[in-house]
Amino acid sequence: MAQPLVKKDDDRDEEADYSPFLGIEKGAVLQEARVFNDPQLDARRCSQVITKLLYLLNQGETFTKVEATEVFFAVTKLFQSRDIGLRRMVYLMIKELSPSADEVIIVTSSLMKDMNSRTDMYRANAIRVLCRITDGTLLTQIERYLKQAIVDKNPVVASAALVSGIHLLQTTPEIVKRWSNEVQEAVQSRAALVQFHALALLHQIRQNDRLAVSKLVTSLTKGTVRSPLAQCLLIRYTSQVIRETGVNSQTGDRPFYDYLESCLRHKAEMVIFEAAKAITELSNVTTRELTPAITVLQLFLSSSKPVLRFAAVRTLNKVAMTHPMAVTNCNIDMESLISDQNRSIATLAITTLLKTGNESSVDRLMKQITNFMSDIADEFKIVVVEAIRSLCLKFPLKYRSLMNFLSNILREEGGFEYKKAIVDSIVILIRDIPDAKESGLLHLCEFIEDCEFTYLSTQILHFLGNEGPKTSDPSKYIRYIYNRVILENATVRASAVSTLAKFGALVDSLKPRIFILLRRCLFDNDDEVRDRATLYLNCLDDGSVTETDKDVKEFLFGSLDIPLTNIETSLKNYAQDPTEEPFDINSVTKEVKSQPLVEKKAPGKKPTGLGAPPPAPTSASDAYERLLSSIPEFANFGKLFKSSAPVELTEAETEYAVNVVKHIFDRHVVFQYNCTNTIPEQLLENVTVIVDASEAEEFSEVGVKPLKSLPYDTPAQTFVAFEKPEGVPAAGKFSNTLRFSVKEVDTSTGEAEDDGVEDEYQLEDFEVVAADYILKVGVSNFRNAWESMDPDTERIDEYGLGPRESLVEAVNAVISLLGMQPCEGTEAVPTNSRSHTCLLSGVYIGNVKVLVRLSFGIDGSKEVAMKLAVRSDDVNVSEAVHEIVASG
């Protein structure tokens, strides 16, 4: 009974939705286009056919060259019609067809005629079409008309010419640049849109002339800007000028700041937002400057328009990275955005809150996030996970709830990238927060019980092998590891075998049982798994492969100190040239060829917690250690204590870019000069750095490792080593000169000349300072750590730091002087506070733990006083820290 009824409904629906283009077919429409050739043109019918052609084009349909030419020629016939509606369609159609250069000629005369027509609208449209299809030669012919059009009384004509100019500037800049007088006049136009388009074009014409842009901004900020769109452009150009001029050093005022600030009171939201954004992006923006911008953004957070909420939260999110305290006032509004319908807004709100939140709000925040996580996409979840990781490092005491959160989301559904982000975060937390280690490892173990990603399983097994044996009860991990041997694919099984062997090597009590498990692996059906099991059994058992226990550990935990690329090349050569002799790994050169440096990573790309499988570096310090130990001259310097961040020794964009990394050993320092040759026509050879250490008396040069060859754009390193008194934080200043032999290179063939010329290049000086001898190592609970240290080692003194701009500046100065790790988020100073306590922790050279408590106070005249209390494992170190501050 119901069936006919449904059918009837269907029929009716179909009729209502019947599309005028139903069953449209290109061939048929092209046939229809023949009506354009009729002697008696039917304008209505022609418009319909053009609409169909447009529909086809907008659906992504393409015409062959022949088809397009045919349609184009037919459309040109329509210029004969006097029907206005049809003419408008014709203009559009010609633009859509974008005829080739040899066809354009057919319409140019018609369009030129329209361009000089008395009907303004013909002129405007003809300009647009001509500029779309024209090339340079035709442009010179019509340039005169275009210049007139720019200053035409009719705003539509002027805008058409100006927007054409913006497009033409890309292809024929030399012609458009000649129009700047007319464009300048148009900037003063009373028509809002003309002014907007003229401003955009004028700025593009003059963008490389700083003075001209500055003049433009100066005159317009004083005059009237008629449309919000133009005002937004002006704000952008103003920020550019501000960036280039900097702050007035005498008055401390920033030019044009008042203009930006006045735009915050504009009636158009677009302008208000643009000004607020510009203020937040000012370099070294002060709290006073920032406040009014934050206030308007805060208002936008509760706007009914999602676009405004999004724009505001996105900007505040950026501000939170550099000025978290400035954003805290918005936290309440931000919290209500967590439930925003728009997930992009909610994610930005959460990540901002995670950056600005304080320790007491963490638990509440986590509760809100848990509800939110279930209904967002993986890409948003990754952002949240990364924010949680940073939060946990900021408030190590909260590791328990944050770690629980990470382990809970690890159990839920998710793609590879998401799971990898969580695993990386847990690994980083385990590394940086000792208390989190055991629970973190167990979470990872549970994860590999049901992990569908081979890559993650092997990474976790590798990590477990390094960290698990050092825990209080290593045996509890064995079950999880051996389960992998039973349940997983060959790759994971092989990793599990290696991990078992590591436990066997480090934990004697487990050794016999590990042997049983490894013996079972001898019957695995994969040869790699069997081979590994055999090898490890032999190493651990009877010493037939390795001599001593130390060798075993070196073999299992040590890294391959030969660059993989070198092994690859040697093996390829060996395979190409068959011989009876076995391959000798000692024949592979250990020299590092233009090793990609860790600091060269793209900015913003975070190091992954796990790193690549061995022997790839797991962190910057590992990479450095590996690099240095591969150089025989430095191999006996002992364990690397600290490597500094790279210090630039050249200005940006010079011929040769050089930075230095200071590596501190107990009795030595090694300077690693990372050099890049930026001239394609040169090859540098025998590159060394001549170091003058006359202002560093305690240092004496002991070795140099020159760089054989430095081709264009291939970074490479040269090293200089110095000896210094043992365990002493010797300081000094070093002057540097780059010395090399330069050869001309023929860039077409890439071949260098035979003879080189000796040359030198002056580099900047740098210093070795006390902070280079202190490692940034955080503690999870500062108070516990402080109280567990002997009070007799405590040294307290008071210092006057003189007048300072703010407390923040004083705190940052002392932190960077000492080079220690701020704990528990105490590096952040609340705005307008008169006193502040900052907690620092670190390890002093010689492996001595040291903790610092800094109490600051600032008075009305901005004089800052500081009380410094130091405790450490060695009273001499406590005194040394005071000396650093006293002499700093």
Place this chain on the structure above:
Amino acid sequence: MLLAVLIANSEGNILVERFNGVPAEERLHWRSFLVKLGVENLRGVKNEELLVANHKSVYIVYTVLGDVSIFVVGKDEYDELALSEAIFVITSALKDVCGKPPTERLFLDKYGKICLCLDEIVWKGLLENTDKDRIKRLIRLKPPTDF
């Protein structure tokens, strides 16, 4: 640059698609990305209520009008607020041409005029005209009234 204007019906079929400065090989990716975005988020959204998203440094503002969904994509100076201005002009012009929030049928009936409006609003990635009354006159080759 205003990278794309895309109008689709409620089932995600493309009605109008205009790209500017987007390489041909990336267009399909953008089309499916936008359609998916619409399917996931536009259900139950009121006419002209703006939704916003970003994908790397590119912004997307989108909305519903009658039976059609409208997406505009931009980067650099065409950030979310500039795009919301652009989409406001597009929706006003559409309502003007169709007389009301259009059904799919009505939209297709007025297809030619709608193409002309879009041509007046966005020209090769730049916002050209922003006033619906002026656009209404321009597509009939009539000079603007305020002139």
